Amino acid sequence: MPFSNTQLEISSLPSASTLVYKELNKDYLTASLIATLFTWIIIGVVAGIGLQMGQTDEEFNEIVGAYTQFIIIGLCALAVLSLLVTYFGFFKKGYAVREKDISYKTGLWWKSKTLIPFNRIQHCEVKQGPFERLFGLSSLRAFTAGGSASDLSINGLRQDEANHLKQYIITKTSADEEE
Amino acid sequence: MKKSEELQFAEPTRQSLVAIVLIIYKYINVIIRQIWPFLIIFLVGGGSGYKSKLTTGLIVVALASMLWAILSYFKFYFYLKNDELIIQRGILKKSNLNIPLDRIQSVNINQNIVHQILNVVQLEVDTAGTKGAEFKFDALSKDQAEILRSILISRKTETLQNQGQGESLIDQSEVVEERKPILNLSFLELIKVGMSQNHFRSIGVVMLVFFWIQSSIEDIGIETDKYTKEFFDFLISASFKAVMTMIVMASVVAVGISLVRTILVYFDAHLWREGSRLKLSYGLFNKKEMSALYQKIQILQWGNNPLQKLLKIFDVRLKQASSSVVSAKSSLRIPGCTEAHIQYLKDSWLGDEALANLEIHGISIHYFYRRVLFRMIFCATLFGIYFLIGQINGWLIFLILLVPYFIYTSWLSYKKSGFAVNHSTLYVTKGMLDDDYALLPLAKVQNVIINQTPYQSRRNLATINVHTASGSISIPYIPYSLAEQLSDYFMYRVESSVVNWM
Numbered sequence: 110m111p112f113s114n115t116q117l118e119i120s121s122l123p124s125a126s127t128l129v130y131k132e133l134n135k136d137y138l139t140a141s142l143i144a145t146l147f148t149w150i151i152i153g154v155v156a157g158i159g160l161q162m163g164q165t166d167e168e169f170n171e172i173v174g175a176y177t178q179f180i181i182i183g184l185c186a187l188a189v190l191s192l193l194v195t196y197f198g199f200f201k202k203g204y205a206v207r208e209k210d211i212s213y214k215t216g217l218w219w220k221s222k223t224l225i226p227f228n229r230i231q232h233c234e235v236k237q238g239p240f241e242r243l244f245g246l247s248s249l250r251a252f253t254a255g256g257s258a259s260d261l262s263i264n265g266l267r268q269d270e271a272n273h274l275k276q277y278i279i280t281k282t283s284a285d286e287e288e
Numbered sequence: 289m290k291k292s293e294e295l296q297f298a299e300p301t302r303q304s305l306v307a308i309v310l311i312i313y314k315y316i317n318v319i320i321r322q323i324w325p326f327l328i329i330f331l332v333g334g335g336s337g338y339k340s341k342l343t344t345g346l347i348v349v350a351l352a353s354m355l356w357a358i359l360s361y362f363k364f365y366f367y368l369k370n371d372e373l374i375i376q377r378g379i380l381k382k383s384n385l386n387i388p389l390d391r392i393q394s395v396n397i398n399q400n401i402v403h404q405i406l407n408v409v410q411l412e413v414d415t416a417g418t419k420g421a422e423f424k425f426d427a428l429s430k431d432q433a434e435i436l437r438s439i440l441i442s443r444k445t446e447t448l449q450n451q452g453q454g455e456s457l458i459d460q461s462e463v464v465e466e467r468k469p470i471l472n473l474s475f476l477e478l479i480k481v482g483m484s485q486n487h488f489r490s491i492g493v494v495m496l497v498f499f500w501i502q503s504s505i506e507d508i509g510i511e512t513d514k515y516t517k518e519f520f521d522f523l524i525s526a527s528f529k530a531v532m533t534m535i536v537m538a539s540v541v542a543v544g545i546s547l548v549r550t551i552l553v554y555f556d557a558h559l560w561r562e563g564s565r566l567k568l569s570y571g572l573f574n575k576k577e578m579s580a581l582y583q584k585i586q587i588l589q590w591g592n593n594p595l596q597k598l599l600k601i602f603d604v605r606l607k608q609a610s611s612s613v614v615s616a617k618s619s620l621r622i623p624g625c626t627e628a629h630i631q632y633l634k635d636s637w638l639g640d641e642a643l644a645n646l647e648i649h650g651i652s653i654h655y656f657y658r659r660v661l662f663r664m665i666f667c668a669t670l671f672g673i674y675f676l677i678g679q680i681n682g683w684l685i686f687l688i689l690l691v692p693y694f695i696y697t698s699w700l701s702y703k704k705s706g707f708a709v710n711h712s713t714l715y716v717t718k719g720m721l722d723d724d725y726a727l728l729p730l731a732k733v734q735n736v737i738i739n740q741t742p743y744q745s746r747r748n749l750a751t752i753n754v755h756t757a758s759g760s761i762s763i764p765y766i767p768y769s770l771a772e773q774l775s776d777y778f779m780y781r782v783e784s785s786v787v788n789w790m
Binding site: 124125126210216218219222223224226228229255256259 | 609733735736737738739741742755756757759760769773775776777782783785789790
């Protein structure tokens with residue numbers, strides 16, 4: 110045991126490992142798939158225009174021309190891969206709210222789990238991106254003084270759910286301050 | 289604070305008159321920094337017609353900035369009213385900045401060479417957590433600055449005491465800000481510090497400056513490619529002897545630069561304690577004075593490189609929370625500390641009890657395997673490139689030596705990585721050739737992130753990152769279950785803590 114000094118039993122502490130993480134809204138999966146697809150369509154169009162325009166240029170043809178098929182195949186493969194990652198990654202995302210903290214996990218291969226106690230949250234905000242708006246979804250961000258890299262951001266909440274959660278966090282943080 | 293002193297700032301006051309000079313100096317500094325390559329070219333040569341135009345341009349710029357400086361001096365007022373420091377300024381666009389006194393976290397006094405000549409100081413007001421409310425006075429007379437600072441700081445202490453009824457946030461008896469010296473760096477010690485700097489960094493600085501000058505000159509249109517190519521051709525074909533000579537020469541230059549730089553920056557370094565804050569001052573031409581409130585310090589870091597180990601000195605860093613997270617300015621670097629100084633800092637910051645029973649635990653051996661694997665891939669690539677170039681010479685020895693060097697440093701890094709936790713403190717060690725240590729009170733933790741790479745997932749390992757308001761600390765490659773236990777424990781400590789993190 111690494112804590113030889115503590116009076117309390119570690120096993121008696123509330124453990125985050127037994128937390129049941131709430132999956133994000135299914136609509137968010139659709140929204141993020143569409144967003145990914147959209148991004149790749151834009152990339153595809155730009156690449157297509159680039160290749161078309163390059164055809165008139167001799168030097169360009171010499172260098173890139175022979176690889177045109179490979180470029181197209183490569184881009185398609187990347188697009189499919191990122192769609193797959195988006196799809197399977199969705200099921201790895203989840204959040205859990207406890208009495209005194211909130212946690213969020215994410216990551217298909219590179220996994221991460223963030224834990225933020227309510228009494229360290231400085232403020233939180235509810236945001237809506239263009240694709241989220243289509244599905245009536247919102248994302249919640251909680252800011253601490255720990256820097257932007259460590260802030261928590263939960264995507265794919267229903268609008269009312271997000272506002273509700275935000276309200277809950279705000280009451281929790283202000284309650285802590287009063288104590 | 290005495291009312292009479294405070295009254296002196298009740299009326300809108302201007303800065304010291306010599307502020308005009310300093311504002312001009314500031315503008316010219318900024319301008320020169322942006323156009324200096326052109327200036328060099330201008331001084332070195334160029335057509336005569338071109339020259340006269342440039343001269344006119346420079347005179348216009350100089351006059352304009354002078355006029356601007358004078359106007360901004362006369363349009364600048366500051367005063368104290370209703371427990372706020374109010375700053376009015378602006379020539380075309382008027383602006384009013386109100387800084388509530390109880391928000392002010394630290395007030396620093398700096399003096400660069402121009403300040404020293406004119407016998408004035410620069411006063412820097414820093415607030416934590418409030419964006420855009422830091423402020424710098426260009427020039428105040430020394431007396432004025434001292435009085436203003438004591439007013440600003442005394443207000444902070446008063447509010448702290450009001451908040452902290454019952455809890456002893458600040459020891460009552462220490463409010464009489466008595467100056468207790470901790471460290472005074474003598475010239476000999478300063479030389480020790482200079483000799484034991486990281487000289488590779490000095491080489492890096494030289495190279496950066498070199499490349500910067502090169503690109504600046506190229507911007508103006510002088511071909512440097514030819515010389516650089518010759519230089520690199522020489523490098524590639526260099527014999528062992530030539531390589532050794534170059535290394536020796538570079539080392540001498542690097543040591544010289546580090547020494548001069550250290551003496552300029554850390555001349556006459558003093559660290560002392562005034563009540564609940566630590567103060568640090570140093571500098572030959574640019575005198576600086578910085579302070580850290582004990583309560584605001586989030587992480588205490590110290591470490592030494594092999595040279596410093598020989599001389600038994602450490603570099604200490606006090607990382608404190610500020611409005612701009614992890615800015616260099618909020619972290620105090622104290623050079624040339626001994627073991628005793630560190631002990632004093634630890635004890636006065638956290639107390640004995642918080643440091644008891646810190647038993648070090650190691651990390652997983654997979655950290656070593658992983659590191660070696662990545663470095664071997666790097667070496668293999670280098671070998672590949674080397675044999676593609678196809679010229680066997682002195683560099684080969686260094687490439688071959690790279691392999692055991694990487695294995696050795698990875699092993700050191702694995703051996704030196706460790707952590708210890710007790711009821712209130714996290715202690716983390718790391719290092720390669722250096723030794724680095726960090727202390728972090730658990731109450732200062734903002735949040736915890738557990739990360740797992742695919743490699744770690746397969747072996748059920750994880751890296752835990754503990755974030756504070758001034759940087760983070762990570763413990764790499766520990767069993768996943770342990771990472772979870774640790775984060776549960778940190779959460780428990782933070783959530784049950786009543787101590788303010790700032």
